[in-house]
Every structure is written in structure tokens, then in C-alpha cells.
Amino acid sequence: MPLVTNTKQSFWVRNRYWIILGSILTFLPPLSFLFQFTQDSNFCGTWCPRMFFVIRSGMSGKEFAIGLLRSYAGVGLVLGILISTFFLGRYWCSHLCPVGGTMEWVSRIVPKSWKINYSTVPAPSFRYGYLTVYLLAPIFGIGNLCCNYCNFATIPRLAGAAFTQADLAYFMRTAGLINLGLVVVLGFLARGGRAYCNLLCPIGALDALSGKLGAKSGKRVRVRENACTGCKACLKVCPTWSIDMKENRAQIDQLSCLPCRICEKTCPREAITYGKAEN
């Protein structure tokens, strides 16, 4: 019988799926609770977390500033995410993001035999290839990935489509259907439900950089090397395939790790812990 460890008693570990569900109810239709304080019904507009840092060719400083003001709630949200990640790890992505959380929830009810395993893809390389285009293509006037391929537009509208015609209209267009396809293939059908987060989310990509920058000083999921036996139990459950084996010991890539702490819960030797680095 497995031991009841501190990890298993942690509020954030025990209640992660309930916290995600709370976030889904807070952010997504039918309640869209937080958005209603700003006359919005979704992440588009005041709460948009993706557009304000995109600089278009020929954009003036004034236009950029107007974009920041227009999305003031989104700016605050992203700054909060990056700062909290630096100190505590990517809790937004693992516990609070309603977009990634929805994909993970749905993936849990998809039969295992339908699941796609993306773990052979080196996620950081692909993710930062995507982010390079996301940031540079508008600057050079090549085009824009911002609104056309947006996870923060697709998931809320998918939730809202059952309730309002306006949200349903989002899917009456090619870009909407492509976004839906991406969410299904990289989210709902992905093993762990987090391939979209790991490969194509610009907020996740920026958040991962903050996570990596604060990895030495902040709290992170870490492996106690002397306790790890190399059983690979953690590898099989990691939704972002961020654990690798080196010299028969588990190693966590802080550029991809979300502190979902499933690995910590799974480890039979309690070799994985969440905390600051030991000196």
C-alpha cells in the first residue's frame, strides 16, 4: 500500500481537478463570471492575453499603447502569471488556465486507445519555433498568427456554442474549424491533454521562459537524485513529457514542466518533491 506523503496531503495536489473545474466555471460560459465585470463575455477584448505584445509592421508607439490599454485586464493577467511563475512555477498553466484545463479534463474521458502520444516531439524546439513566427511575422509584415489560431478564443466559444448563436458563429468559418481541429487533436486526444499547451500556446511559451529563469531561486518540481531508482513511473504520467532519464535517473526539463505534480504523486520512492533547490 502506498505511503500517504506530504505530497499527497497537499491541497494543490489533492484538489487540482476541482481547482481546474472552478477556473473553468469562473472563466468559461455559461457563467463567464470574471468577464462580466468588464462588459466582456470571453477572452477577446479587455481580457485578451495574446494580442497586446504583438507588434505589427508600421505600428506606432501610440497604437501599441492603445493596445495595452484596450487589453488592460489581459496585460494584468499575463504579468501576474509571469511573476507568480518565476517564484512558484507554472501554477497558472497547471491549475488555473481554463483553456488548458478544459483540454485536460476532456482528454480524461477519451478512451486510452484513441490517445495520441506526442512525446517524441522535442516540445521546446517546436514551441519556440512557433513563438518566433508569432512575434516576428507581424513585425516583418508577413502575416499574423494571433487571432486566427487562438486557443483562448476557441475553448470559450466551444463552451458557449451550446448557449449563444454568436459563439456558434465562430465555428462557421474555416479558421474556427481549424482551431477546433487543433484543440481536438492536440488537446482532447493527446495523452495527458496538454500537447496544445506544450507546443502552440504563446502564453505557455512565455510562461515557460519565466519558469526557467526562476528555476534556481523559485519553487519547482524537482528530483532527489539519490532517491530515484530510475523506475520510469513518472515518465509515463507526465502530461507535458518533460521528464527524461539520464544515467538511469529522472530529470525534469524546467522549460516544459507544469507543477501538476502528478509525477510526485506517482513516484513510489517519494523521489520527486516540490520546493526550492537544495544547496
Add this chain to the structure above:
Amino acid sequence: MNKKITFYLLALAIFIPAAHYQWGDSAHSIGMISKSGGQIRHDAFFKPGWGNYTLIATATVIPPYRGDVRVVLEGAPLLEHQIYFSKPALDLGIRRLPRFKDNILYDLQPKDRIALWVVMKPGKEEIRGKYNLVFYDTKDNRPVLTVPLTFADKEEANRAARHQH
């Protein structure tokens, strides 16, 4: 080649064309509703030949304008269309929202922000040329915002669409 570099280049190869190519069946217009006739950031471009078009028209009400506004799609030949108002599925009444019924926005007030989805179905006919989505004040029938919709060929539409979000 190193696997990491390969996947980085693969991502560039996928997403540069993805960023460049714009689907011709949808567009987004950003506008300002005002007493003086309103203003838009850019025209909305569509490519002819699609069976279904969607425009999302967002706008902010510039003070001191307030009133009721009728939304009309103008142009020839007439285009079958539906206009939907984006609002919370379950309005908790935390903030006042304009009401939308029979293509009329009731009780618009300064600084209100609206989002309308216009779904257009041209039928068998290929649509070309200019249409306008016009917002008329119901009291004096004067336009408070006009959104030009251009159904143009591929190159022109692509060129213009690159400036759109």
C-alpha cells in the same frame, strides 16, 4: 541534423505560411461608434467564391453618443445574413449590457463595447464588390458607424487581410 533544430525549422516551415495565408471567408472589423458617423480601423476583405462568410464587428461607443442603433447590411445583390450579438450566455447582471433584438441595439451608452457576428450566405451567386454594414441611429436615421465589406480577388484580399488580426 540535430532533432531539436529539425523541429525548430519544422515549426518555422509550418507557421510562416500559416501566418501569411488568410482564410477568405472571415474578417474582423474594429470600429468606433460616434455622433459624427464613426470610424473604422480598416475595411473588411473577403474572397469571392465561398459559400459562407463571417464578419466579427467590434466597436466602442465614443462619448457623448447614446441611443438605439439599427444594424443593416447594404449592397446589391441582397445577401442572406444573420446578425448575432455576443454577450454572456448567462447574464449575471454585474454590468449593464445593451440589448439586441431584431437587428437593433437598444440603449447604447458612452464607452459601451459591442461585438456582433454577421454570418452571410451568398447562395449560388459569386459575390463581388462592395457592401456596407451600417449602424443607423433610430431617432434621426443617420449613420453612426459604417463598416465597408469588400469582396475582392485573391491578391487584393490577401494584401489587405495581412493588416487584419
